[in-house]
Amino acid sequence: RLGTGNRIIQAKLVLLGDVGTGKTSLAIRFVKGQFFHNQEPTIGAAFFTQILSLPEATVKFDIWDTAGQERYHSLVPLYYRGAAAAIVVYDISSYETFVRAQKWVQELQSYGSPKLVMALVANKSDLEPKRGVATEEGEQFAQENGLFYMETSAKSAKNINELFHEIAQRLTRAF
Ligand code: GDP
Numbered sequence: 001r002l003g004t005g006n007r008i009i010q011a012k013l014v015l016l017g018d019v020g021t022g023k024t025s026l027a028i029r030f031v032k033g034q035f036f037h038n039q040e041p042t043i044g045a046a047f048f049t050q051i052l053s054l055p056e057a058t059v060k061f062d063i064w065d066t067a068g069q070e071r072y073h074s075l076v077p078l079y080y081r082g083a084a085a086a087i088v089v090y091d092i093s094s095y096e097t098f099v100r101a102q103k104w105v106q107e108l109q110s111y112g113s114p115k116l117v118m119a120l121v122a123n124k125s126d127l128e129p130k131r132g133v134a135t136e137e138g139e140q141f142a143q144e145n146g147l148f149y150m151e152t153s154a155k156s157a158k159n160i161n162e163l164f165h166e167i168a169q170r171l172t173r174a175f
């Protein structure tokens with residue numbers, strides 16, 4: 001539902017991060033409210049849209065999901081060109097994916113839009129017993145690089161709406 005005659009912001013949002021960190025699952029949880037234990041690796045670029053109404057604006061998200069290019073560590077800049085927001089995802093149970101997330105952040109900071117709203121997302125927070133990256137480490141990296149940090153679970157739905165809500169709010173301030 002569109003907001004009450006207020007501003008409409010159309011925003012391209014890209015998901016970045018290692019294979020298996022839960023990018024597709026985050027998008028599907030947000031857009032469809034569902035979760036799949038055996039989420040198929042994305043074949044061909046996937047595209048989702050979702051509308052989020054805030055009191056001050058209506059944000060129409062065009063969500064771009066990778067088509068597995070992240071496996072080759074070379075995302076064509078075309079993928080994030082024109083993006084207003086980016087979610088960089090890692091898996092809290094895998095330190096390797098956190099290291100990779102830092103690389104994606106650096107790439108976006110070098111080649112992305114200067115006004116890009118960026119979130120660092122520690123996904124799979126339901127795997128707390130197998131945690132491999134401390135909350136403080138994620139928070140510190142985010143703070144040092146001007147991103148905001150959030151721990152989510154596409155599985156349990158923890159912080160998914162909060163994540164997109166926060167991005168939407170930052171977009172309304174940026175545009
Ligand atoms: P992508 O390659 O980054 O798009 O990752 P996928 O969304 O395909 O997810 C990879 C695997 O992790 C799938 O088996 C998902 O079911 C699982 N997964 C995704 N998010 C979560 C989560 O929050 N918690 C747990 N436990 N598993 C998740």
Ligand code: MG
Pocket residue numbers: 023024025041042065066
């Ligand atoms: Mg995927």
